[in-house]
Amino acid sequence: MSVSGPLDGPIELARLVPPGELDELLDAVRKATGVELAIYDPTRKVRLAGSDAAGAPRHPVEYQGELLAVLAGSGERADAALTLAAETLGLLVHHASARDMAATMHEEAMRLTFAELTEHNARLQRAVARLEELDRLKSNFLATMSHELRTPLTSVIGYAEMMAEGLAGPITQEQRDYLATILSKADQLLGMITSVLDVAALESGPLALERSRLSLADIVASEVATFTSQAGKRGIAIQLESRGDTIVVGDKKKIRQVVSSLLSNAVKFTPDRGRVGVAVRPGPLSPHEGAAEDVRAIQLVVSDSGIGIPRDHVAKIFEPFFQVDSSSTRAFGGTGLGLTLAKAYVEAHGGRIWVDTAPGQGSTFVATFPLRIEETA
Ligand code: ADP
Numbered sequence: 001m002s003v004s005g006p007l008d009g010p011i012e013l014a015r016l017v018p019p020g021e022l023d024e025l026l027d028a029v030r031k032a033t034g035v036e037l038a039i040y041d042p043t044r045k046v047r048l049a050g051s052d053a054a055g056a057p058r059h060p061v062e063y064q065g066e067l068l069a070v071l072a073g074s075g076e077r078a079d080a081a082l083t084l085a086a087e088t089l090g091l092l093v094h095h096a097s098a099r100d101m102a103a104t105m106h107e108e109a110m111r112l113t114f115a116e117l118t119e120h121n122a123r124l125q126r127a128v129a130r131l132e133e134l135d136r137l138k139s140n141f142l143a144t145m146s147h148e149l150r151t152p153l154t155s156v157i158g159y160a161e162m163m164a165e166g167l168a169g170p171i172t173q174e175q176r177d178y179l180a181t182i183l184s185k186a187d188q189l190l191g192m193i194t195s196v197l198d199v200a201a202l203e204s205g206p207l208a209l210e211r212s213r214l215s216l217a218d219i220v221a222s223e224v225a226t227f228t229s230q231a232g233k234r235g236i237a238i239q240l241e242s243r244g245d246t247i248v249v250g251d252k253k254k255i256r257q258v259v260s261s262l263l264s265n266a267v268k269f270t271p272d273r274g275r276v277g278v279a280v281r282p283g284p285l286s287p288h289e290g291a292a293e294d295v296r297a298i299q300l301v302v303s304d305s306g307i308g309i310p311r312d313h314v315a316k317i318f319e320p321f322f323q324v325d326s327s328s329t330r331a332f333g334g335t336g337l338g339l340t341l342a343k344a345y346v347e348a349h350g351g352r353i354w355v356d357t358a359p360g361q362g363s364t365f366v367a368t369f370p371l372r373i374e375e376t377a
């Protein structure tokens with residue numbers, strides 16, 4: 001470490017040793033020898049301590065080869081007094097300069113640490129700005145790409161529908177089956193693209209909700225109906241139970257999407273001949289409000305007898321694009337966006353969403369919608 005500053009300059013007695021200490025030194029010598037002394041700076045013009053009575057400065061004091069001061073003193077025992085004073089002064093300066101050097105080195109070390117921290121900070125700030133820029137670019141890319149993909153896909157769906165209806169001439173049963181597959185896959189693709197667009201919208205600003213009074217039980221019943229046949233083909237029965245008043249104030253489209261995500265996952269991650277149960281009932285708003293009679297929300301509870309979720313993945317399933325099995329050979333399709341959207345939509349209503357699950361033991365997802373409108377975000 002290179003040290004600069006006061007250590008490089010001449011040793012200055014006045015800076016190193018406070019005047020009070022010089023006076024004390026002269027007092028002590030006077031008491032011991034009876035001689036009156038004075039201390040002058042190296043120019044012999046400035047008196048640093050002592051009085052005129054000591055006479056002219058004449059006894060130089062050196063420290064590490066440099067002239068430090070010149071002492072004055074006259075009278076019978078002056079020589080002994082001057083030698084004593086010069087030696088004591090040397091000691092004083094030695095201690096003072098050691099103190100000074102330690103302080104300067106400490107200061108210098110602090111200055112270097114501070115400079116390193118400032119540089120570190122600047123680097124972090126540049127990295128954050130770059131990441132924010134990349135994040136913005138990613139969101140723009142997602143929004144633009146999904147929009148551009150959606151437009152031609154709607155045409156594919158439209159033309160396939162027209163062919164299926166026979167508008168381009170008669171078709172055979174086999175052609176009708178093929179068209180049905182094209183339509184179902186295109187619908188699936190459209191759903192995925194729409195999810196990506198919805199997530200991009202989440203990142204671009206606060207959600208706008210179109211609120212109205214809704215019966216959660218009615219929404220759930222109609223969504224269950226759309227999954228019944230698909231689940232039935234795999235021997236999965238969906239049991240629906242609703243209890244009490246289930247009126248909430250919220251955005252119908254978004255609430256329907258929440259119900260649909262939870263139901264579709266329950267069916268998807270449950271083996272054939274498993275069970276899926278859906279309940280709508282008044283209850284607590286969050287899992288921490290233990291008492292069932294603490295009714296502050298309408299709860300939507302979707303439980304299944306499916307594969308469950310390992311404990312260390314539970315917190316991540318609500319993150320965008322996260323899937324417990326993300327391998328290319330995974331058994332279940334999907335984008336990993338359903339729960340991200342469901343969480344955002346539930347929370348925009350002032351509600352909570354959580355899951356109780358264990359591998360091989362099924363999962364129970366609970367989404368709540370607050371009863372009182374002033375609780376909504
Ligand atoms: P997707 O279903 O499209 O993969 P989601 O965001 O809906 O995306 O879910 C994320 C992940 O959470 C799923 O891929 C799955 O690993 C896990 N998951 C969600 N619901 C269930 C469930 N009912 N049972 C087991 N795992 C589930």
